[in-house]
Amino acid sequence: MELLRPNRFFLLPSLLTCTSLFCGFYSMVAAIKGGDYFYSAAVAILIAGIFDGLDGRVARLTGSTSGFGMQLDSLCDMVSFGVAPGLLAYLWALKPYGRYGWLAAFLYVAATALRLARFNVIAETPPEQRKIKHHDFVGLPCPAAAGAVATTVMFCRFFGATGTVKHLSILLLVYLLSYLMISNHRYLSFKKVKIAKEKRFQATVGAILFIAVIATEPPVTLFVLALCYAASGLVMELYGMAKRKNQPPPSSDSGITA
Template sequence: MEPAQQSTNRMYIVPCMLTICSLFSGFYSIVSSFNGHFFAAAIAILVAGVFDMLDGRVARMTGSTSTFGMELDSLCDMVAFGVAPGLLAFLWALTPYGRYGWLAAFLYVAATALRLARFNAQAIDNRDSKTSATSSDFTGLPCPAAAGMIATSVMFSTYVFKTTDTVQNITLLLLVYLLSYLMVSSHRYLSFKHVEIAREKRFHVFIGLILLLILLASEPPITLFAASLIYISSGLVLALRERSRRNKRKQVKQEKLP
């Protein structure tokens, strides 16, 4: 029993260093936001997302997952995908709205904390009940995706409207409130962690991924913004479709009743 506990609390250098790199990128984003370099701050958040994706993949591939790594990842995510995008949104677009602006930024940070706490609680429940989470869905919008939406909005605005200064648009205020709601909601979002691809289709999927990479690299401020917007909208679309299915099932049951 004791060796298993030591293994669970063990620190693995490679995945933990990738997590620290994500933290560093988030902290750099905060510094850049305070200095008014909003485009650089947005890029840093996206880089943090890349490191956050890599640390989990490396930990699973090398069998180096641990409770220590999970807790470190959550703390770093709070900075990189909670505080950093919250400050970026506030300093870039929410300051003109006064109290409503900083309340929106705080709500976003609080929603990120709640989202991470719920995710960790679900992971602990699955481990204690000795069940593996095989679902390909997230419950609520993942905080890296929410942070990516804010970051790509900055990039899109800078690229399309040629502005490097602060902006004032009510849509951005509403976007922050919407992202906060989606993170703590029960809407389902695809995680792409347990995607099973048939062997005969792997080559076609590989070619498709190359084409997708070329598309994203063509005009990153536009294509990344569009990809983030599509992913954000997917949870709402799935929720509406599920609600429509439930209504149809209720109608069928009512029609069968005498």
């Protein structure tokens, strides 16, 4: 288990974390303005996700991980990936549904808080005591859920939906994302991907092609990517259930002796 220094403050990772917070705050300001600013609010959430991924990597590379940084990261994530996408979803698509709309937005924010609290507890648990592999997530990560909300706004804007929208599928999506965040479904983490030396060139080419595909139409490709990752937890859960169901029952010894 990685040793955290609780009282140490490190400038670079904390600055990256606060930049993520700034993007989340700007997303809320843009969402309140409404209209064409909904798209800017969605993009700001995605940028916040980039900085959120950078701060942890920089902290590990520079040996500047600390308990303070962990708590700061959780508080900033609550704003950037909880309050900001919840407010964006409500003002953009959930407001016409009245009570059901703001309850969906609140449930999303509450699920984010619960998800972050559980993540902090798991992070402080020794690896040998964890029920799920250390490189996997328990429940949908809140940046991925926020990305699903943001890319939905971008996707609808790509097909000409300017301003606010009203569609039942978006209301259901917010409820579904809230459930996935607090579920026990396993989600793959790509933080520690090990690539063999003889396959690094092929992996680099594949990464370039992957970026090129995303760059073709980002509002569409990012939306599809976000939904596929959100659904992957359910798919792996169903696959595991089917695999366990098809396993032959353990042979029982009758225990009869001569």
